[in-house]
Amino acid sequence: MNWNHVRAIAGADLRRLFKSKDYWIPLLIMASLFFVIIPLIMLAVIGQFENTAFADQVSSVVGNLPAQVSDAARGDTPLARASYIAAVFLLAPIAIIVPVTISAAVGSNAIVGERERGTGEFLAHSPVTMRELYVGKLIASLVPGYLALLIGFAAYALVVNLMVGPDLGGWFFPTVGWVVLILWVIPPFIAVSLTIILRISARVRSAASAQQASSLVTLPIIMLSYAVSVSVVVSPGRSAFLIGASSWLVAILLSVRGAKKLRRERLLGVASET
Amino acid sequence: MTSQMESAIQFGSVSKSFGTVRAVEDLNFEAPVGAVTVLLGPNGAGKTTTVRLTTGALVADRGDIEVLGLHPKINGDEIRRRVGIVPPKPAFYDQLTGWENLQFAARIFGSDERSALDAAERFEIDHALLQEVGGYSTGMRTRLALTRSVLHDPEILLLDEPTAGLDPESSRNVLELIRELAGRGRTIVLCTHLLHEAEGIADQIVLMSNGHARISGSPEALTGRYLADPVVLFDAEDRGALNSLPDRHGVVSVSWNGAVHATLSDHDMLPDLIADLVRDGVRLTRVEPITPSLEELYFAMQRSDPEDPS
Numbered sequence: 124m125n126w127n128h129v130r131a132i133a134g135a136d137l138r139r140l141f142k143s144k145d146y147w148i149p150l151l152i153m154a155s156l157f158f159v160i161i162p163l164i165m166l167a168v169i170g171q172f173e174n175t176a177f178a179d180q181v182s183s184v185v186g187n188l189p190a191q192v193s194d195a196a197r198g199d200t201p202l203a204r205a206s207y208i209a210a211v212f213l214l215a216p217i218a219i220i221v222p223v224t225i226s227a228a229v230g231s232n233a234i235v236g237e238r239e240r241g242t243g244e245f246l247a248h249s250p251v252t253m254r255e256l257y258v259g260k261l262i263a264s265l266v267p268g269y270l271a272l273l274i275g276f277a278a279y280a281l282v283v284n285l286m287v288g289p290d291l292g293g294w295f296f297p298t299v300g301w302v303v304l305i306l307w308v309i310p311p312f313i314a315v316s317l318t319i320i321l322r323i324s325a326r327v328r329s330a331a332s333a334q335q336a337s338s339l340v341t342l343p344i345i346m347l348s349y350a351v352s353v354s355v356v357v358s359p360g361r362s363a364f365l366i367g368a369s370s371w372l373v374a375i376l377l378s379v380r381g382a383k384k385l386r387r388e389r390l391l392g393v394a395s396e397t
Numbered sequence: 398m399t400s401q402m403e404s405a406i407q408f409g410s411v412s413k414s415f416g417t418v419r420a421v422e423d424l425n426f427e428a429p430v431g432a433v434t435v436l437l438g439p440n441g442a443g444k445t446t447t448v449r450l451t452t453g454a455l456v457a458d459r460g461d462i463e464v465l466g467l468h469p470k471i472n473g474d475e476i477r478r479r480v481g482i483v484p485p486k487p488a489f490y491d492q493l494t495g496w497e498n499l500q501f502a503a504r505i506f507g508s509d510e511r512s513a514l515d516a517a518e519r520f521e522i523d524h525a526l527l528q529e530v531g532g533y534s535t536g537m538r539t540r541l542a543l544t545r546s547v548l549h550d551p552e553i554l555l556l557d558e559p560t561a562g563l564d565p566e567s568s569r570n571v572l573e574l575i576r577e578l579a580g581r582g583r584t585i586v587l588c589t590h591l592l593h594e595a596e597g598i599a600d601q602i603v604l605m606s607n608g609h610a611r612i613s614g615s616p617e618a619l620t621g622r623y624l625a626d627p628v629v630l631f632d633a634e635d636r637g638a639l640n641s642l643p644d645r646h647g648v649v650s651v652s653w654n655g656a657v658h659a660t661l662s663d664h665d666m667l668p669d670l671i672a673d674l675v676r677d678g679v680r681l682t683r684v685e686p687i688t689p690s691l692e693e694l695y696f697a698m699q700r701s702d703p704e705d706p707s
Contacts, residue, residue, distance in 0.1 A: 130504070134501075135490060142493070143492055242489065242490060244454075244484045244488060245484070245502070245545070246505075248454050248480070249477055249502075249505045250505065251505055252474060387453070387473075388454070388456075390454075391454060
């Protein structure tokens with residue numbers, strides 16, 4: 124594999140993406156919403172209800188949570204514990220939606236977009252192998268989602284630490300579970316969804332069809348990712364490592380298979396007519 | 398065919414279908430090394446499919462293809478490294494500048510950026526390289542496509558309708574650039590449906606229709622085959638004196654179109670014919686052998702071919 128080709132393909136796609144404000148501004152708004160605005164509002168709302176009947180309700184909810192969650196919750200007061208649980212177990216897993224959605228949006232257009240623009244003709248006549256093209260597109264789709272996750276996660280950590288940290292005796296986020304999730308589990312999950320989305324992008328006739336089809340794929344993956352995220356955050360031990368490892372394995376197998384399936388004719392837009 | 402010359406591209410009984418549509422069928426042709434081969438034919442003749450088969454972007458259903466002694470199906474990547482192409486509608490990443498597009502192509506072909514800049518200067522697009530390609534005119538895009546096609550110094554250039562959508566002046570400039578490239582010894586395959594485009598450029602013409610190569614050969618050989626009788630234009634101080642031309646020895650036919658166009662049975666008859674006219678007191682003001690245009694040749698080839706390419 125010629126990594127210069129892979130770098131060139133991924134680099135050109137990323138450069139185009141960062142130059143297209145119409146594309147990344149909505150994604151930036153979505154990321155801000157999930158990583159900053161919603162947590163800010165929710166944590167502020169929880170903080171407002173101290174010494175009221177709401178505190179009793181929260182206390183009762185925390186008491187009824189699974190032992191692993193309620194045991195992990197820090198804080199001396201029921202509301203501090205509720206804020207901790209909201210910050211670590213409830214709000215943060217929602218953020219998994221952001222990287223998967225961003226990467227899916229980029230990936231769905233990756234191959235069909237080349238065909239629609241006509242730039243696929245150049246690639247089809249170039250010495251780039253289909254494997255190099257596939258890996259380049261995979262990287263170009265994965266990077267924006269993962270980058271958004273890292274930046275958003277940093278912003279989220281800042282928000283929750285500033286809002287809830289004083290009640291918990293200092294900065295508490297990210298927890299070990301979250302570090303494992305961000306570095307080990309989420310990347311292969313995004314990659315798995317992208318392998319499927321790239322396959323769709325290579326087969327459909329228009330970018331609109333690719334987006335429709337990829338949203339169908341993205342939804343179950345987001346749901347699965349959410350469940351896995353909660354599980355990893357609650358129990359960041361051996362099982363989290365195994366979940367990550369098996370996700371990486373699936374991602375690699377699907378990538379190899381996807382690269383083999385990609386045909387040069389698809390870039391010209393004639394294969395779908397055969 | 399040009400069997401005496403070494404071939405850069407050889408197609409032997411090649412067929413390619415898309416579903417029920419036969420794009421290329423039993424196609425045979427050769428493109429000699431260092432020559433300009435023009436694939437001439439109407440839209441849908443199979444020219445673009447032929448180009449795509451040459452680089453291995455498409456795989457033939459049947460037949461043998463050899464490019465620079467290699468087989469596209471087996472050595473596609475090697476062929477694509479040594480071939481440059483200008484597609485019919487050159488496309489670029491519009492959000493990127495001309496220079497960023499060329500850098501991308503240079504990385505793909507393993508060329509250095511200096512080569513890209515040199516090529517841009519040669520095709521006079523260097524002044525616009527810092528603009529986004531989305532703002533380029535059709536002519537500028539074609540120039541950038543030509544730049545991109547040669548920056549890796551390819552041995553073969555495939556130009557598929559390179560003047561499509563260009564104004565006459567830009568078309569002429571592009572054709573001059575192609576002549577310049579041909580002068581540098583590149584093997585060039587030019588696909589066109591425009592007869593005037595091939596005029597004066599073609600070393601070899603392949604007339605295509607319905608996926609077949611109907612006729613091929615050098616313009617001179619084809620002229621000899623399809624327009625065997627030479628035509629000479631005559632004019633005189635007294636045009637009435639030329640009325641006797643049809644009755645003179647060696648004159649096959651005569652047509653009046655301002656001056657007189659006489660078709661002779663043999664070019665060697667011309668000196669005797671001029672001498673006879675002068676002896677008879679005809680004061681000739683113009684005697685000009687007419688080189689048949691490609692258009693005349695094209696229609697003569699069509700007339701002689703049982704299958705009408707149009």
